[in-house]
Amino acid sequence: MKKLLKNCNFNGSPLNLLINNEYIESTGSILFPADSEYDLKGKIVLPGMIDLHTHIRDLGQSYKEDWTTASKAALSGGVTTVFDMPNTVPPTDTLEHLEMKRQVAVKSSVNYGIYAGATPHNLADLRLILEEGRIAGIKIFMAASSSNEVISDEHYLKKIFQLAKEFDKPVLTHCELHSCIESREKQFTAPSYNSVKFHSIIRDRKCAYKAVKLALKIAAEVGNSLMVLHVSTREEMELIREYKQHGDFPLYCEVTPHHLFLDEEVLETAGNFGKVNPPLRSREDADALFGAVIDGVVDTIGSDHAPHGLKEKQLEYRKAPSGFPGLETSLPLLINRHLTNNDISIERIIELTSRTPSIIMRTQKRGELKPGYFADITVIDPEAQWSVVSENFNTKAKYSPYEGMSLRGKVIMTMVNGEEKHPQGQEVMYD
Ligand code: DOR
Ligand code: ZN
Secondary structure, three states: OEEEEEEEEEOOEEEEEEEEOOEEEEEEOOOOOOOEEEEOOOOEEEEOEEEEEEOOOEOOEOOOOOHHHHHHHHHHOOEEEEEEOOOOOOOOOOHHHHHHHHHHHOOOOOEEEEOEEOOOOOHHHHHHHHHHOOOOOEEEEOOOOOOOOEOOOHHHHHHHHHHHHHOOOOEEEEOOOHHHHHHHHHHOOOHHHOOHHHHHHHOOHHHHHHHHHHHHHHHHHHOOOEEEOOOOOHHHHHHHHHHHHHOOOOEEEEEOHHHHHOOHHHHHHHHHHHOOOOOOOOHHHHHHHHHHHHHOOOOEEOOOEOOOOHHHHOOOOOOOOOOOOOOOOHHHHHHHHHHHHOOOOHHHHHHHHHHHHHHHHOEOOOOOOOOOOEOOEEEEEEEEEEEOOHHHOOOOOOOOOOOOOEEEEEEEEEEEOOEOOOOOOOEOOEO
């Protein structure tokens, strides 16, 4: 079955795309003959977003989210591939648990990659997982956050980095230093601090900085590929910038849309719906991160889709879990910024959300609109305007710190492996 997507606006130029089953067969100005045609009338076409940072849950936490609802959310947000974090129940820390995850992930209507999780006692299991050869990378939490095991011992961290290097896989770090946060928490136990407005003070920016410093030091010693996730402060970003200039190991960093487009002010209205780790920081931090997105220090934007139950999020600050859904808002927030301020180009958005994620993870034939690549395609109507109403989300997590925000540009079609109506996701393959 051949499909023609004609009159696409790709990076400002007109383009026709011929799709043959799962793959893009040809691109160009020719009206290629096909069995069916979609006239996109100048709508913006992008490679589908490859979101390297999602928490899909399922299994023991399917009340928070499962692969069916998460992948529906992905489709509506223009995301065609998700990479799933290991802090699930059970965690992705053994081959057996990895297999359990694969069995539920077949429900996904978008493509997926799976990370293994490091725990203080699973080095041997990690080796078996790496030998099997079908995971994206190893995730390390350097602080407690949500159903995760913490590793902060330098000697042990180094062993994990060495193992990842042996198998040429990236290490992905959640950089907040556990001991630092624990000691801060002890200083803020008074009832008056039981409010999300102190979240960024308790989970202090210094704790994040120290963890980034440690991760960079170890990666520099071992020489392996490191991806620092959800950088939230200006000084972490500056440190990463320096290492990128002088270090000689593959170093990548991610920023989330919420650390770019929100700041701690939103907590006044969003309350615990805006509780997230690392916390929302100041407007100055958000602006510094946006600067790094534009000048190229930031490699990827990941949603950190972290769904929780509404009732859980409505608990008092200390008991409410951290995280909120992001799959349905991430690409739209970037497109909105492009259409509204014109200070980020579509080309740069493509780089951050599909091309570079694919390069970092070495996924086969994804992340570009080129012949021979999978037809993972997102279409945006730049004229459409909509408001974030979390009640209408496809995720099970029906709350959002973006509630009521008006956005320009709407995802009107998401094609996965050449299929638009009822796509079936595949586990991605790696080069
Ligand atoms: O806010 C967060 N939520 N940060 C994390 O690191 C984990 C995530 C989750 O899984 O809920
Ligand atoms: Zn996360």
